[in-house]
Amino acid sequence: MTVTVGVDVGPSSTDAVLLDAGRPVLAVKVPSRPGDAVGSLVGAVTRLPADQRARAGALAVGLRVAARAVTGRSGLARVGVLRIGGAAADTVRPLFGWPEELRAAVCAGVANVAGGTGLAPLDGAPLDEPAIAAFGAELAGRAEAFAVSSVFAPVDGAQEREAARILRAHVGPDVPILLSGAVGALGLVPRENATVLDAALSVLVARVADELTAALPGLGLAPDADILVTRHDGTLMSLDYLRRQPGLSLGSGPACTLRGAGLLAGLRAAVVVDVGERRARVGVLSGGYPREAAPGERIGGVPVSLRFPDLLTVDADDHRGIAEAADRMQPAADRLPVVLVGGGAPRVPDAALAGFEVVRPEHGDVAGAFGAAASPVGGGAERIVHRPGALDAVRDEVRELARASAVRAGADPRRVRTVLDPEEFVPYLPGAVLLRARAFGPPSPL
Amino acid sequence: MHLDAEALIDFARGCAVLGSGGGGPVADTLPVAAQAIEECGPVPVVAPDALADDALMLPVSLVGSPAVAAERIGGRAEAERLAAHVAGLHGRPVAAVMSGEIGGQNGPFTVACAARLGVPLLDADSIGRAFPRLDQNVLELAGLSPSPAVLADEYGRTVVLDHIDGAYLEELARQVVAVFGGRAVSADYPLTAGQAARHAVRGSVTRAVRLGRGEEPVPLLTGKVAAVRRPGDGAAGVLLEGTGADAGRLVQVRARSEFVAAMEDGRALALVPDVIALIDARTGWAVPVEEARYGLRVRLVTLAADPVWYTEAGLRLAGPAAFGLDGLTHGPGREEAR
Numbered sequence: 001m002t003v004t005v006g007v008d009v010g011p012s013s014t015d016a017v018l019l020d021a022g023r024p025v026l027a028v029k030v031p032s033r034p035g036d037a038v039g040s041l042v043g044a045v046t047r048l049p050a051d052q053r054a055r056a057g058a059l060a061v062g063l064r065v066a067a068r069a070v071t072g073r074s075g076l077a078r079v080g081v082l083r084i085g086g087a088a089a090d091t092v093r094p095l096f097g098w099p100e101e102l103r104a105a106v107c108a109g110v111a112n113v114a115g116g117t118g119l120a121p122l123d124g125a126p127l128d129e130p131a132i133a134a135f136g137a138e139l140a141g142r143a144e145a146f147a148v149s150s151v152f153a154p155v156d157g158a159q160e161r162e163a164a165r166i167l168r169a170h171v172g173p174d175v176p177i178l179l180s181g182a183v184g185a186l187g188l189v190p191r192e193n194a195t196v197l198d199a200a201l202s203v204l205v206a207r208v209a210d211e212l213t214a215a216l217p218g219l220g221l222a223p224d225a226d227i228l229v230t231r232h233d234g235t236l237m238s239l240d241y242l243r244r245q246p247g248l249s250l251g252s253g254p255a256c257t258l259r260g261a262g263l264l265a266g267l268r269a270a271v272v273v274d275v276g277e278r279r280a281r282v283g284v285l286s287g288g289y290p291r292e293a294a295p296g297e298r299i300g301g302v303p304v305s306l307r308f309p310d311l312l313t314v315d316a317d318d319h320r321g322i323a324e325a326a327d328r329m330q331p332a333a334d335r336l337p338v339v340l341v342g343g344g345a346p347r348v349p350d351a352a353l354a355g356f357e358v359v360r361p362e363h364g365d366v367a368g369a370f371g372a373a374a375s376p377v378g379g380g381a382e383r384i385v386h387r388p389g390a391l392d393a394v395r396d397e398v399r400e401l402a403r404a405s406a407v408r409a410g411a412d413p414r415r416v417r418t419v420l421d422p423e424e425f426v427p428y429l430p431g432a433v434l435l436r437a438r439a440f441g442p443p444s445p446l
Numbered sequence: 447m448h449l450d451a452e453a454l455i456d457f458a459r460g461c462a463v464l465g466s467g468g469g470g471p472v473a474d475t476l477p478v479a480a481q482a483i484e485e486c487g488p489v490p491v492v493a494p495d496a497l498a499d500d501a502l503m504l505p506v507s508l509v510g511s512p513a514v515a516a517e518r519i520g521g522r523a524e525a526e527r528l529a530a531h532v533a534g535l536h537g538r539p540v541a542a543v544m545s546g547e548i549g550g551q552n553g554p555f556t557v558a559c560a561a562r563l564g565v566p567l568l569d570a571d572s573i574g575r576a577f578p579r580l581d582q583n584v585l586e587l588a589g590l591s592p593s594p595a596v597l598a599d600e601y602g603r604t605v606v607l608d609h610i611d612g613a614y615l616e617e618l619a620r621q622v623v624a625v626f627g628g629r630a631v632s633a634d635y636p637l638t639a640g641q642a643a644r645h646a647v648r649g650s651v652t653r654a655v656r657l658g659r660g661e662e663p664v665p666l667l668t669g670k671v672a673a674v675r676r677p678g679d680g681a682a683g684v685l686l687e688g689t690g691a692d693a694g695r696l697v698q699v700r701a702r703s704e705f706v707a708a709m710e711d712g713r714a715l716a717l718v719p720d721v722i723a724l725i726d727a728r729t730g731w732a733v734p735v736e737e738a739r740y741g742l743r744v745r746l747v748t749l750a751a752d753p754v755w756y757t758e759a760g761l762r763l764a765g766p767a768a769f770g771l772d773g774l775t776h777g778p779g780r781e782e783a784r
Contacts, residue, residue: 088600091478091520091558119514120627125601152517187516189477284741294726294737296473303473310741331741332672332687384513386628424736425678426513432628434513 002442003055005221006373007044008062008256008366009037012277013343015366016044018052019373024264026052027366029343037065038211045219056221058443060372062230062256065208066201066249070300073101077176077203078108079196080143082135082167084150084159085188086114086125092189094149095196099301106200108143111135115159116151119386124151127159129166136170143171145199149180149192155384157181176202182245185305185382186434190296194247194304201246209239228377228410228443232308234259234289235378235440238410250299251308253368258283258290258309260371261341264361271329271336271356274367275316275344282312282325284336291331316344319352326356341367377443379406379416382436384426394435395420402437411441449557449567450488453655454479460654461553462732463662463747466721468704469550469576470512471734478519479554482561489557490566491651492542497568499640502538504529505572506559507546507632509580509597509619514628515551521600524631525559531596531604532633544568544642546583546632548650549576549704549721550734567651572635574647574752575721578680578703580619581612582764584754585635588645595619595634599626607634647752657749662725665745666708666715667697671724674738684724684738686746697746699724701735702769708746714774716748719755719764723747 004019010032018026028047032040041061045053069075081094094110095103113131117124139146146167150159160179167177180195212227219225228236232251242249254274261272268288274281284291290309297308312329314321326338337357340348341364350358363370381401385394399418407413418439426432449457454476462472483489506528508515529540543563545556548571560567572583581592592615595607605622607615615634623630637645672687680703688695697715700707705722708715716722724733727743754760761767766774 085519087521087523089519090522091524092481096481097477116518118518118627120625122625123518123627186513187474188519189474189516286740291741294739294742296471328743329741330670332670422676423678425676425680426511432511432513 002057004058004060004373005045005048005053005056006060006369007041008253008368008372009040009064010253010368011064014040014044015369016048017363017366017369017373018048018056022374024363024370027363027369029366037063037208038215042215042219050220053220054222056225058226058228059216059219059221060228060230060236060375061212062253062368062372063208063249064253066205066246067253069201069204070197070250073105075204076105076200077144078142079106079199080108080135080139080146081110081196082132082146082148082163083112083192084115084127084148084163086112086116086128088125089116089151089188094192102300102302106196109135109139117156117159118152119155119384127162132163132166133170136167140171143175145176145178145202146171147178147192147195147199149188149195151188153179153181154186154382176206178202178244183305186384187305190303190305193302194306197299197302197304198245198247202243205246206243209243212239226410226443230256230372230375231378232306233378234371234375236372236375236410236443237377241409247304247306250306254281254283254311255290255309256371256375257341257368258285258371259288259375260367260369261339261361261364262288263374264363264367264370265339265359267337267339267359269336270339271326272339272341273322273326275340275342275348277344278316280314280316280322280344282314282322282329283309284329284331286331319348322348323353326353340364376440377406377409377411379403379409379411379439380437381405382434385433385435386431391433398435398437402439406439406441410443411439412444416441447491447652448488449483449491451480451483454483454554454557456658457557457651457655458554458658459731460657461548461550463657463723463725464548464574464654464721465550465576465732465734466704466723467701467733467735468578469547469552470508470515472551472554474512474516475551475554475558479557479561482558486561486564489560491569492566493569494639494643494646494648497541497639499638501541501639502533502536503542503544503568503637503639503642504532504540504559505544505546505633505635505637506556507552508555508629509632510623510626510629512551518600518629522562524598524600525562527602528596528598528631528633529563531598532636535594535596535606536636540565541639542566542568544646545571546634547571547573547576548654549573553654568642569651570642570646570648571650572646574650575719576704577764580616580632580634583635584647584752585637585645586612587754587759587763590635590637590641590645592634594636595632597622597630597632599630663747663749665747667692667695667746669695669744671738671740671742671744674740682735682738686744699746703735705735706769707766707771707774708748717766717771717774718769719751719760721749721751
């Protein structure tokens with residue numbers, strides 16, 4: 001019998017729910033403490049009855065600190081941005097096109113050194129190690145974090161790891177060094193941008209992770225209870241994983257609310273309307289998980305390789321707008337039910353959504369907290385396969401990479417399930433296929 | 447006309463439409479051009495007959511996989527190296543850059559080349575839209591030789607292909623690009639300004655800018671993507687379901703690297719070489735074939751290609767049969783073109 005506490009730290013209120021075998025048994029809502037995510041969480045969790053929460057073996061937390069830091073340009077670390085591609089990859093310089101204030105808040109220095117690999121054996125160039133050492137020496141003591149991105153790192157990350165080793169020697173053991181290969185997706189510029197944001201968020205997120213860890217013993221959960229945090233795809237990850245990729249928590253608030261709404265309504269496919277105080281967000285659940293926005297999403301004005309939930313945002317009091325958004329998000333001819341959740345849902349009358357099957361699940365006002373508590377730990381991986389015949393082996397490899405990523409994120413290795421997405425043909429590269437796998441599992445008991 | 451930072455975005459939006467769903471994502475090369483313009487200044491756009499008849503043109507295109515090009519974004523010295531090779535082969539300097547393919551990511555990429563070389567961009571290109579094969583262009587139809595064709599990668603490694611015809615260029619270039627790891631910059635079908643004036647698709651840069659500024663044709667259908675099938679090898683089928691005034695209509699859009707047919711009730715609304723584009727209702731940008739996905743709100747639009755594509759030779763090279771669509775009859779785009 002698994003008992004989990006889920007918490008959603010929102011801008012105005014913090015919700016906590018207690019789940020017993022997947023069903024909510026208790027829910028509380030307290031006002032959030034501005035600027036104090038962990039204090040808000042403690043305030044909500046400790047309102048749950050002590051005897052009940054003492055049975056909880058996991059705490060799943062939805063945090064918006066990363067998103068708020070990027071949009072508010074506050075609490076961001078100054079990042080040393082190292083690209084490995086040299087004169088063969090300099091038509092778009094690092095941080096080109098970033099909004100000026102964000103660039104100014106984040107950038108401690110930029111370098112583009114020779115190196116990088118490719119799909120063919122003779123592609124790429126040797127790593128310019130002295131240039132990396134010089135960059136590390138120049139920024140030591142000035143950069144609070146580093147972001148390292150090399151050409152084709154998702155295929156071969158060896159040069160990034162070597163660069164990190166050289167930087168480490170100059171900047172000491174405590175400065176976070178984030179590698180783009182961990183971010184995964186192909187496309188140098190958006191992957192580099194995502195890595196820079198990860199690095200910029202790393203100090204803030206590490207502090208919040210430390211605060212959460214410190215607060216855990218006082219929450220009165222089961223003695224070996226673990227903390228997990230929500231991510232953009234509607235799954236969970238460990239605090240250690242969050243420290244390595246803080247950007248994965250961007251977009252996690254809406255993702256968890258979408259999942260929670262579907263689970264509460266007993267629907268795996270639905271249009272979900274989350275009505276807040278001022279804004280309503282409309283998204284789509286497909287197979288129980290948020291439908292992803294198209295590639296090319298931006299955060300804080302910056303194109304990133306992260307995949308966010310596909311959302312339309314409208315004014316919470318504009319009922320016509322809500323109805324239109326719910327219609328626009330309908331995926332196909334068979335109309336999906338519309339699930340209304342969030343604190344403002346009661347203000348939207350059924351009549352505003354005439355023509356839709358409207359579902360208002362019980363506990364819908366704490367859907368985000370519920371979604372956090374009821375989600376599995378997740379992971380994912382993608383690869384381009386260039387050699388025909390190698391497909392079967394690479395399918396297994398990508399599944400294994402996704403599985404390993406879920407385990408690193410905190411999933412129980414014995415119970416991880418992997419899903420291979422439909423294979424995508426790579427345009428104009430005959431014989432090449434893009435493979436993508438996702439993995440899900442319950443939290444590891446350790 | 448000059449392409450400055452602002453006009454560049456309109457131009458890129460138009461190139462995406464003219465890509466007919468192919469030619470690679472414009473979003474990947476737009477920043478390449480934006481940075482080149484920022485560093486080197488706006489790019490003048492000139493008509494071919496504004497130049498001396500024998501002025502040497504540099505026809506450029508990115509070839510290979512956009513997925514690889516998104517990773518290997520190229521170097522600032524790339525255009526200069528390529529231009530030096532071509533100038534060396536012809537014994538005179540390059541006077542202007544011409545896009546090998548206006549549709550898709552090559553449009554903005556060639557703006558970057560012109561900016562870096564400090565020469566104008568020709569208001570013309572070799573296709574007028576996007577096609578998957580290197581020899582599917584109007585210069586081939588005009589009987590121009592593709593050689594000497596120059597292929598270079600971002601390290602400056604260069605291969606010159608000489609004494610070949612268009613079909614051979616396609617075969618050989620693909621092999622070279624594979625060895626290059628999936629990306630090369632190509633200067634093929636070398637030509638003069640006079641030849642461009644007589645044989646290239648004229649006005650394609652200004653056409654893209656106008657399209658990008660919103661001079662879009664009346665949509666064939668306004669609706670949403672109800673299903674996407676990708677059987678592989680670049681083939682895709684996108685089912686569009688009409689909404690609003692078009693409720694109840696179903697249109698199937700077929701793709702072979704590019705969108706090549708839009709079918710309703712067994713009848714072609716549009717058929718290659720017509721340009722067929724799905725415009726994302728939310729962003730106003732044309733959707734590449736590989737990014738068409740379930741639930742997307744779109745306008746289906748079609749544009750006539752250059753009239754030469756509707757001739758017998760043009761249809762043989764890049765008409766329905768060249769894309770495995772034998773037996774389909776032409777849609778309204780053809781009549782408009784005539």
